[in-house]
Amino acid sequence: MSTTLERPATEPSGSGPSLRDRTFGRVTARGWRARLGYGLVVAALVYLIVMPLYRLQSRAFEDGARGYQAQYGRADTGDVIWTTVQLAVISLVIALVLGTILAYATSRLPARWSFLRVVPVLPIVMPAVANVVGWAFLLSPGPGYLNAAMRKLPWWDHLESGPIDIYTPTWIIILTGFGLTSFVYLFVSAGMSAISAEHLEAAQMSGSSQLGVFFRVVLPLLRPSLIYGGGVALLLGLGQFTGPLLLGSNTGVKVLTTEMYRRVSESPADFGAAAAAGAPLVILGLVVVLSQKLLLGDQKRFVTHGGKAFKSPPKRSWWAVTTVVVYGFVALLLPLIGLILVSLSPFWSSTISWDLLTFDNFRTLFQTRDIVDSIITSLVTASIAVAFCVPIGFVLATLLVRGRRYPVIRLVGDLVSALPLGIPAVIFGVGFLLTYTQPPFILYGTRTVIILVYIVLMIPFATRLQMTALLALGETYAEASATSGANSLVTNLRIILPLMRPAVLSAVALMFILLTHEFAASLLVRSATTQVMGTRLFDLWANGSYPLVAAMAIVMTVVTGLGVVVAMIIGGRNVLDNL
Amino acid sequence: MSQIRVDQLTKRFGSNTIVDELDLTIEEGEFVVLLGPSGCGKTTTLRCLAGLESPEGGTISFGDKVMYGGPKHADVPSHKRNIGMVFQSYALWPHMKVRDNIAYPLKVRRQKDALRSGAVEKAAEMVDCGALLDRYPSQLSGGQQQRVAVARGLVSEPDLVLFDEPLSNLDARLRDQVRTQIHQLHQRLGFSAVFVTHDQSEAFALGDRLAIMKGGKLEQFETPQRVFDEPASDYVAAFIGMGNKLELTRHADGWRTSNGDRIDLGTRSPERGGVEKVTARLRAADLRLHRAAEEVPQGSVLLHATVVTTEFGGRHHDVLVDVDGEKLTLQADTREHGSWLPTAPEGTPVVVSLRPSDVRVFGEDGWAIADSQSPLQVGDTAGANAR
Numbered sequence A: 001m002s003t004t005l006e007r008p009a010t011e012p013s014g015s016g017p018s019l020r021d022r023t024f025g026r027v028t029a030r031g032w033r034a035r036l037g038y039g040l041v042v043a044a045l046v047y048l049i050v051m052p053l054y055r056l057q058s059r060a061f062e063d064g065a066r067g068y069q070a071q072y073g074r075a076d077t078g079d080v081i082w083t084t085v086q087l088a089v090i091s092l093v094i095a096l097v098l099g100t101i102l103a104y105a106t107s108r109l110p111a112r113w114s115f116l117r118v119v120p121v122l123p124i125v126m127p128a129v130a131n132v133v134g135w136a137f138l139l140s141p142g143p144g145y146l147n148a149a150m151r152k153l154p155w156w157d158h159l160e161s162g163p164i165d166i167y168t169p170t171w172i173i174i175l176t177g178f179g180l181t182s183f184v185y186l187f188v189s190a191g192m193s194a195i196s197a198e199h200l201e202a203a204q205m206s207g208s209s210q211l212g213v214f215f216r217v218v219l220p221l222l223r224p225s226l227i228y229g230g231g232v233a234l235l236l237g238l239g240q241f242t243g244p245l246l247l248g249s250n251t252g253v254k255v256l257t258t259e260m261y262r263r264v265s266e267s268p269a270d271f272g273a274a275a276a277a278g279a280p281l282v283i284l285g286l287v288v289v290l291s292q293k294l295l296l297g298d299q300k301r302f303v304t305h306g307g308k309a310f311k312s313p314p315k316r317s318w319w320a321v322t323t324v325v326v327y328g329f330v331a332l333l334l335p336l337i338g339l340i341l342v343s344l345s346p347f348w349s350s351t352i353s354w355d356l357l358t359f360d361n362f363r364t365l366f367q368t369r370d371i372v373d374s375i376i377t378s379l380v381t382a383s384i385a386v387a388f389c390v391p392i393g394f395v396l397a398t399l400l401v402r403g404r405r406y407p408v409i410r411l412v413g414d415l416v417s418a419l420p421l422g423i424p425a426v427i428f429g430v431g432f433l434l435t436y437t438q439p440p441f442i443l444y445g446t447r448t449v450i451i452l453v454y455i456v457l458m459i460p461f462a463t464r465l466q467m468t469a470l471l472a473l474g475e476t477y478a479e480a481s482a483t484s485g486a487n488s489l490v491t492n493l494r495i496i497l498p499l500m501r502p503a504v505l506s507a508v509a510l511m512f513i514l515l516t517h518e519f520a521a522s523l524l525v526r527s528a529t530t531q532v533m534g535t536r537l538f539d540l541w542a543n544g545s546y547p548l549v550a551a552m553a554i555v556m557t558v559v560t561g562l563g564v565v566v567a568m569i570i571g572g573r574n575v576l577d578n579l
Numbered sequence B: 001m002s003q004i005r006v007d008q009l010t011k012r013f014g015s016n017t018i019v020d021e022l023d024l025t026i027e028e029g030e031f032v033v034l035l036g037p038s039g040c041g042k043t044t045t046l047r048c049l050a051g052l053e054s055p056e057g058g059t060i061s062f063g064d065k066v067m068y069g070g071p072k073h074a075d076v077p078s079h080k081r082n083i084g085m086v087f088q089s090y091a092l093w094p095h096m097k098v099r100d101n102i103a104y105p106l107k108v109r110r111q112k113d114a115l116r117s118g119a120v121e122k123a124a125e126m127v128d129c130g131a132l133l134d135r136y137p138s139q140l141s142g143g144q145q146q147r148v149a150v151a152r153g154l155v156s157e158p159d160l161v162l163f164d165e166p167l168s169n170l171d172a173r174l175r176d177q178v179r180t181q182i183h184q185l186h187q188r189l190g191f192s193a194v195f196v197t198h199d200q201s202e203a204f205a206l207g208d209r210l211a212i213m214k215g216g217k218l219e220q221f222e223t224p225q226r227v228f229d230e231p232a233s234d235y236v237a238a239f240i241g242m243g244n245k246l247e248l249t250r251h252a253d254g255w256r257t258s259n260g261d262r263i264d265l266g267t268r269s270p271e272r273g274g275v276e277k278v279t280a281r282l283r284a285a286d287l288r289l290h291r292a293a294e295e296v297p298q299g300s301v302l303l304h305a306t307v308v309t310t311e312f313g314g315r316h317h318d319v320l321v322d323v324d325g326e327k328l329t330l331q332a333d334t335r336e337h338g339s340w341l342p343t344a345p346e347g348t349p350v351v352v353s354l355r356p357s358d359v360r361v362f363g364e365d366g367w368a369i370a371d372s373q374s375p376l377q378v379g380d381t382a383g384a385n386a387r
Helices: A017-024 A029-072 A077-107 A111-125 A128-139 A145-150 A169-192 A197-205 A210-238 A242-248 A256-265 A271-296 A318-343 A360-367 A369-402 A407-422 A425-435 A447-473 A476-483 A488-516 A520-525 A533-543 A546-571 B042-050 B098-108 B112-116 B119-126 B142-154 B172-189 B200-206 B224-229 B234-239
Strands: B004-013 B016-026 B031-035 B057-062 B065-069 B083-086 B160-164 B193-197 B209-214 B217-222 B244-251 B254-256 B277-282 B287-290 B301-312 B316-323 B326-333 B349-354 B360-362
Touching (some): A029 A271, A077 A111, A077 A318, A111 A546, A210 A407, A256 A520, A271 A425, A360 A369, A369 A407, A369 A533, A407 A447, A447 A520, B016 B057, B016 B217, B031 B042, B042 B193, B098 B112, B142 B172, B217 B234, B316 B349
Parallel strands (some): B160 B193
Antiparallel strands (some): B004 B016, B209 B217, B301 B349
16 A cells, blocks of 8 residues: 655656655565555556466567468458448548537537437446447348338338348448447547637627637637547457457458467467467557556546536537437447347347247246356356455556656556556467466466456556546545544544545446446456356357347446446446446 | 754656755744745645655755755655645545544554544544534535535644645635634644744744745745834835835945835845845835825935836725836825825826835846845745845
8 A cells, every 4th residue: 555645746847856756765664565566466466467478479489480471471461451430430430420520410419418428428338349239230241120120111122131231241340330439429428528618608699609609719629639549449340350250250341359269269279370460550559558657647637626517508508418318229229129029029020020039038047057057157257256356456556646756666567557558458368378378377178277367457447437537536534633642544544544535435436337247358368168148148149049149238237337337326327427 | 853854855746846945943832834826846845744755865854854855865665754744735635524534644544542542533522623524525515625624634643744736626715714723723732833834924823933945945934023113125025015116226325226215224225345235124114105295204215216006906006106117016095185186197207105114125137135234034944045
């Protein structure tokens, strides 16, 4: 725990090294204890996060970089990279446009409709696998419900299948763009809340129309958050796995992440080639994380904005309500309807037999031993990982906020805690599979390896959310405790943690939600006997048991939804705002 | 516990020296006020005393216990220094009731006897917050919150109580109330205290001694009366309200202002040879306004001036006058001048008078030129510190 109580805000950067050294020469015993504690936590994380990446790369470079030759010597290499880039860039554009429109729309909702604010975030709550299969049920060229409905239209009534084929790259990209919209929305709406109402009113007084205000005032002011949110969305797009895997496998749509999965699931598994396939994503992730540190280095950007928030002007904007409602219907309700219909049907066909609807699929689901096991495994591994992440995140947050005395440990901690955000989960999955199927820790097939990879994936969230809360608390509460005679342990337990409770709870809720529908990393580290909900769903999908797939997707959504409800009850309604 | 000593304290942030080889002693039971504008190092000095900042050099000792520095390079953490601190932002923990806030120092210091004997209730009574014990801080007004914070700072009877601008967040009326309460408590309990403020009236009201700081050093460290009567430097004089400044030059027949009015500096006239220019400082309240030179009483010095602006201030008018390019402010009695002053146009010629004994004179180096009949004392513990 921290024992430093210095006030970083008052300390201008660039302190002279000689002075610093003199201070270090006098560090008391407590200073060394804290340094040791931080050092151990950061070292453990470095091992956990960096080791798998290192193992992968050393495997890829074995035998004269045989892994790279195997992966990039293939005939379709150009195609794979081109599809990956297309997927990332076009879906990013879609997400940027939709996310910005939605953020502007939610800021202009009439007061009575302000609850719609939560709609653009809700797709995050819906598991990605559930969303993807939901769309497949709607837009599959043959039995897709929407396709079937569209074939009733006079100009399409001659078609046997289609008109839309969700298994093509175009539609995979569109769906991915839809999925990324929520993330862009989060960044942009945060940026928008920093624009004061006066800016907009001033523009309107000067004679701008609503559209003019948007393009001349709002958009330029949003540029930093668009660039930042866009960067995150680009990384997410490059690391997209679920959509391409579930929809593109049979039609030969390949991206780098699905290549990684294929190399590892071939027999014999080729980790070298998989690592080589993931290398561009790792490098890009590293570049983004490092340049972010260089450009935005200061944590001040995490401080919540004070002052007058972006306020809807008195004029009610019905177009805003319409926009948000339409988005909610398309992005959330439609796939959910697809899922519900299939989950209640004995089989999936283009015509719905209303009189045959039944709960049999759910019954089958809960009577199948290993499916129930997978639900339990999901809940248990997610809970344990969260239980580890909260204290680790607290230590890291304290180190980042108050650890100016330990510049090296702090820098390493900062980078390590940001890394899992920049690198796709699939890569960690492959890395963990490689690392923990060999000595010193052979954990493959156990829940432990799932827990470990979950911890790695959640460290950024655990750290950043608690760091924001710590920064918002300021130093004075802790200083008042120290001058009252409390040591740092007592201060942390009796003052800081109770004051951070809302933030901790919302971090818990968020991590629980993200972990219960984790799919990409889980798919790689699971074994036949140790499955989580997402991977079991994938098996059902691969076997073509579509009604069970739909039922499973509904169960996953309900579990996550319950998580959200619990989170909102204990953590307040703003849980999702903290994302 | 006797004396608190600070020797050669130095604190730097990067290349900025915030506290510069500062010497300070606080006698047992003494209430010392650190006074100065923002950035002069007063809060940093306080935080070094609290152990919230680690200085780069110097020694801090409480009685015979070394808190920082010394032969063993001590750096005793805040929680082992037996201090109490009151913050500008109150810093009451919002998740604890008033009772728990006040009891906290006793609990974490394991002072069970005090807890049992009702020290918490007594401390709350002392600051008139006995009825608020079961409320949360958010249910209190700013003044109540700061009084509770004072109770929390005093409850465990610490060796030293530190106040970091505790009144700045309060509105004017509450500020006076809480100030009076702190003064009463100090008279009753006799704790040692260091109080940081940039408000001269707070400093005068509370301090046994005032330490006026400039650029991380002590400019003057004396009783409020001495500081008021004999500011050690032009800087101190300006800071404690002697806002009026006149540049004087030596002539064959004595000192004159730039427009030629003669000023008799009496016993304050510099005896040192070679002093040809001085700065005279005066309080606004020590200047009189007249419509004609004939009204000026015997023994007063007369200056010719013109009116620049007048502001109504109730019993008096605040008048800004121009004495050949130098602006002076003065207070003119409303009963005497209220009939003509508000309508006097800019440039109206007037006469301003002052008594030579009210003038304080400073040399070109900024330091006071002592009254030849009552030599000026500067920084009584270490004169070298001030010069």
